[in-house]
Amino acid sequence: MKTSQPLTSVEICAGAGGQALGLDQAGFAHRALVEIEKDFCATLRLNRPQWNVVNGDVSHFSGILHSGVDLLAGGVPCPPFSKAGKQLGAEDERNLFPEAIRLVDEIRPRAVMLENVRGLMDGVFEDYRRYIAGEIAKLGYETDWRLLSASDFGVPQLRPRVIFVAIRKDVAGDFRWPEPLATKPVTVGDALHDLMALNGWRGVDAWRERANEVAPTLVGGSKKHGGPDLGPTRAKRAWASLGVDGMGIANDVPTADFVGMPRLTVRMAARIQGFPDDWLFAGSKTASYRQIGNAFPPPVARAVGLEIAKCLTKRKSFALAA
Numbered sequence: 001m002k003t004s005q006p007l008t009s010v011e012i013c014a015g016a017g018g019q020a021l022g023l024d025q026a027g028f029a030h031r032a033l034v035e036i037e038k039d040f041c042a043t044l045r046l047n048r049p050q051w052n053v054v055n056g057d058v059s060h061f062s063g064i065l066h067s068g069v070d071l072l073a074g075g076v077p078c079p080p081f082s083k084a085g086k087q088l089g090a091e092d093e094r095n096l097f098p099e100a101i102r103l104v105d106e107i108r109p110r111a112v113m114l115e116n117v118r119g120l121m122d123g124v125f126e127d128y129r130r131y132i133a134g135e136i137a138k139l140g141y142e143t144d145w146r147l148l149s150a151s152d153f154g155v156p157q158l159r160p161r162v163i164f165v166a167i168r169k170d171v172a173g174d175f176r177w178p179e180p181l182a183t184k185p186v187t188v189g190d191a192l193h194d195l196m197a198l199n200g201w202r203g204v205d206a207w208r209e210r211a212n213e214v215a216p217t218l219v220g221g222s223k224k225h226g227g228p229d230l231g232p233t234r235a236k237r238a239w240a241s242l243g244v245d246g247m248g249i250a251n252d253v254p255t256a257d258f259v260g261m262p263r264l265t266v267r268m269a270a271r272i273q274g275f276p277d278d279w280l281f282a283g284s285k286t287a288s289y290r291q292i293g294n295a296f297p298p299p300v301a302r303a304v305g306l307e308i309a310k311c312l313t314k315r316k317s318f319a320l321a322a
Contacts, residue, residue, distance in 0.1 A: 009069055010031050010069050011030060011074055012058045012061070012072075014033040014074070014075075015037075015291065016040050016291035016295050018296040022298035028305060031069055033051055036058070039287045042283065047279055063107040071305075074115075108139070111167050112166035115161050116161070118160040118162060121162055129145060136166045140169050144164075150299070153300050156187065156214050156271075157215040167311060188213065189207065195267060196208075196268075202257065210242065213242060216238035244262065245263045251285070273292050275295070275298060
């Protein structure tokens, strides 16, 4: 959705650009993208030199200069709520929901969109979800939480994500959550067949038949990992059932006479995450995979962003007509 006067946004914890790209495709022009990791910022600048990328801590970022933008978005850190961690929630020093609430107050956008891991919907965090929604509601917003699966929006991966949307009360009545696509998601085999075949691997067709499901949730993007792999033992077993060796990330695709289970390359992992093939990643293989493993799939961000854009654009049109 593109308009003569694009909707505007500010994004925090922008990562490698999964959400930013999806929102760009939905018609939002980014006024600023805040990200603390240098490699992630390098990726954003590499792909979109025109974007205003702010390399810094969100807690030091003031939203006052961006007051009145249409959307405040972000993917606040997941570890405080992840089942893979201790689930310390509000007590975790990495929890940035308080900073997001501060920025909503400073910017007063017409809409807010924040994403996080499925663990945030666990019963142990029910009170904290109410707190977040309540604080933002006090600022004049209607709020809602929704668990969305990436595979429902064309991504060849399950990847359930929790999305929080807040719409200013004067426009909230027009927002609708996106509906899942009518078509089935592509399988891992179909999604990666052309990449696996680049070096003439003779076993690629048989591999595609085995990899006949969508991927498990891509994990392994933690700083604490010694190197890039596809996650804990359970995740590796799920990948093995699809004929993928999850013990690491490959430097290249299989050769013609390769025998065994291939590993994903960085580009394959990016495609599994929903990134287009022309989206590049700055840094080493490990740094690149961390960026991919932590990303919000662009097609999901686009789907939610389009619904927010419809809501906001409709109200802008009414105001102009009046």
